[in-house]
Amino acid sequence: MPNMIAKKLASFGGALFVSESYAHFSELPTTPEQLGPHILISNQPYAKQTVWHFTKEGDRYQHAFDTSYACNEIDVIAQWVYEGIGIGWLPDISSRSGLVLDQLIPVLPDWQLLRPKTLWLAYHERRSENPLIGKFIDFFSVSFSGVDPAR
Numbered sequence: 001m002p003n004m005i006a007k008k009l010a011s012f013g014g015a016l017f018v019s020e021s022y023a024h025f026s027e028l029p030t031t032p033e034q035l036g037p038h039i040l041i042s043n044q045p046y047a048k049q050t051v052w053h054f055t056k057e058g059d060r061y062q063h064a065f066d067t068s069y070a071c072n073e074i075d076v077i078a079q080w081v082y083e084g085i086g087i088g089w090l091p092d093i094s095s096r097s098g099l100v101l102d103q104l105i106p107v108l109p110d111w112q113l114l115r116p117k118t119l120w121l122a123y124h125e126r127r128s129e130n131p132l133i134g135k136f137i138d139f140f141s142v143s144f145s146g147v148d149p150a151r
Contacts, residue, residue, distance in 0.1 A: 009119045009140055014091040016107040021084035023105050032061040032111060039086030041077055042070040052089070053114040061111075078104075091117060 018028065029035050032054045042050040047067055054061045069086060071077055081088040087107050121140055123133060 003125045004122055005125050006120050006122045007137060007141070009121050009143075011118045012091050013113070014089050014117075015109070015113060016087050017081050017090050017101065017104040018087050018107055019082050019084045019104060022081075022086065025084075028105070028107055030108070032063050032108060035063050035065070035087070039069065040065050041080055041086050041088035042067045043072055043074070043077055043089055045070040045072050054108070054111045055114055056111045089113060 018026075026038065029038065032052070035052075040050070040052075042065075044050050044067065047070070049064055050067050050070070051062055051064045054063065069080060069088075071080070074091060077088045078090055080086065081090065081104060090101065090104075121137060123137070
């Protein structure tokens with residue numbers, strides 16, 4: 001779109017999590033190959049199938065699963081995980097948005113789930129002349145990077 005400015009706010013990864021109640025009633029996988037019998041929550045709500053790509057010390061594994069629980073709202077996925085519905089991917093910025101990741105149990109902590117995401121802020125170039133828009137941009141830059149733009 002012409003006359004638009006896009007500012008990269010953050011790049012982030014994430015991990016798989018479950019609740020204590022889920023872990024109490026189900027043996028957690030120790031390898032991605034063991035994900036098969038588990039309920040997996042996708043953040044791709046319109047996909048019939050989701051594929052998660054894992055890596056560990058040069059080893060790669062791809063796990064495809066039919067999407068039965070899916071939502072593109074991280075807060076909803078976190079709630080489902082917290083309620084014990086299944087295993088879900090949550091971004092590592094979740095704790096900054098009020099989610100309490102320390103109440104959840106990491107799944108496959110030795111494996112890296114390759115799902116890098118980038119958060120962008122797009123705005124019309126004329127809006128950048130408005131000081132309130134500048135403060136809004138600075139606020140989100142600080143919120144996601146932890147760096148004070150005034151420094």
